[in-house]
Amino acid sequence: MSSIMARQDVPERRGNRVLQAQRRLFLRASDIILIVAINAVLVVAMWVRHGGLDQLGSTSAKFTAAGQITALLGTYGALVQIFLMSRTPWLERRFGMDGLAQWHRWLGFSVVILIGAHVVFSTVGYALGDGKSVVAEAWTLVTTYPYVLMATVATGLLIMTAITSLRAVRGQMKWETWRFLHLYAYLAVALAFGHELAVGTDFSSDFVAIWYWVGLYVA
Template sequence: MTQSTPLAPGHRKPPPPRPPLVTSADVLGALAILSAVAVIALWVMNQGGPASLTTLDRAMGSLGLLTGLLASDLMILQVVLLARIPWLENAWGHDLLTRRHRWIGFASFWLMIAHVILFALERVSRQPQTALDALTRVFITDSWMVFATVGTLLLILVVVTSLRAARRKLRYESWHLLHLYSYAGIAATFPHTLGDGADFHQEWTRLYWWALYGFAFAVTVLYRLAWPAWRSLYHRMRVESAVAEAPGVVTVTVAGHRLDKMKTASGQFFIWRFLDGPGWSRGNPYTLSAAPTSERLRVTIKAAGDGSERAARLTPGTRVLIEGPYGTFTARQRTQPRMLLIGAGIGITPLRALLEDSPYEPGEATLLYRYSHDQHAVLANELRDLAARRGIELIFLPGPRRADNSWQSADLNHPADDAQALTALVPDVARCDIYACGPPHWLTAVRKAARRAGAHRNHFYTEEFGW
């Protein structure tokens, strides 16, 4: 439905910004790569590089050291990526940071495993007659090695529980608690790295590694603990209401003091902790479902774990702790003349907020909303009201998915090809900034269809509702 009504003052669309030649994301990416290059350079200077690979025994020891140093560097980089540093979040966005954190995590894990195996083989090759004794020393009795072994086991636990098959069987709260063990694992390996790492024996190399570890520790304490604690105290946030929207879905409105000072934008999310009893310490990420104001924030939550199920029982006055705002899924990214929003299920929530206060003229925004059953059409009445007020083309797509690799609903008379169906609904899709929110596999189908329909990848923004 479309209605051409004039925009209120302040909603006029600004001219598209000119993209900079070099972004902060480019600079940060270069620094991350440079840290790995620096580690390899340290290995070459201290071990001789390829010259240390002349015999099997020396090669195993030298490569064992290199893989250990690279694993340490990538573990530090992992911590920094998810330290919630504002300029890092603004440059890359939380979804991209999370994906890169995951990739780097698996890379550091396999480098760590290679490090352990290479040093074990080196010790055994030196003492083949007393292999068990050699392994005992390298894993337990040598200086700080028992701590390193415990730390390695903790990191293995974190990696195993991060596999998709394992995550599907865990509640979010359980997975998050297990994931925090990575900090303990990294801390447990640190004394061994300092004590036995050959590249720590020179003053300037020790300074380099201490600076890396110190930076990671400092930004983690500052942005994951101190800054959120101060903000929560300053803004004095409390639950104002909790209203059921649909089976298993509740909208929570939170009131607070000077919330505009956080400079929150529609499409962003916070880590929320409601002080309603046991379990409050486990934070959950929820995206705003209404445009933020100076006095109120609103989220719409679907029950998917202990924390989200408790949201339905929240009472007015419950105190709230927050981390954020995070994410780049905002209208600040816009460069195209039109705006296409595509949501599935509870993924409609950030799109509803974006539609409320983003700058666009009547007829310049289209919303495609896919859901399985009418009872799952969360916030449908609010969307109809917004469409009437702001001239949005609103298209509901009810019913089950056509196929696991399709974004479409099976009940609709659209072309079977996903790209053709998208073009039939939105003929000028190539001239749109596309905002899509929903489950990861569904988003993949949307992205493929949009690319085939002519949309540029730089005009496609996503928010995954999954973990």
């Protein structure tokens, strides 16, 4: 009788372990979301502090402002993405490599969307302000505006990294080749940071903002 009861307890214990594991995963996801959200709010708050909302006047200014905030959030997302896959021991023990890889992948495509939105919004905003077509304005920005070519290269590298990370594409590549191409994301982030330092209003006169972003990059 006791052996029968013991066998009946096995599924219940397994069910409890599964439930506890699900709860731990939920807390882990909540921890990540909280940390990411707090810093995202700080990024937006600094943008507002530097006159982000004050730019919402003309249509061209609205597009330009949207380009600024999407650039800041996209760059921040890229830093979070790199941090998640930094192979930090305590981070791996806390969240597990599978969980970190899923977040890394989701953030990667989100970053590309945000940076792409930055390019579109900024180009349209400047085009409306200058009275040019979008194509003509894009050419002007790349060829005459300082540090825009740097940002263009960074955007191209990010797009390349995202495309080669698609399962259909990645499956056709050797792991070594994919890894080599994936490392260009670090160069893209470095170029983007140089672009932000040079032309970003969040860095022009705010010592706190400069060191906050430097801290994010160093971390």
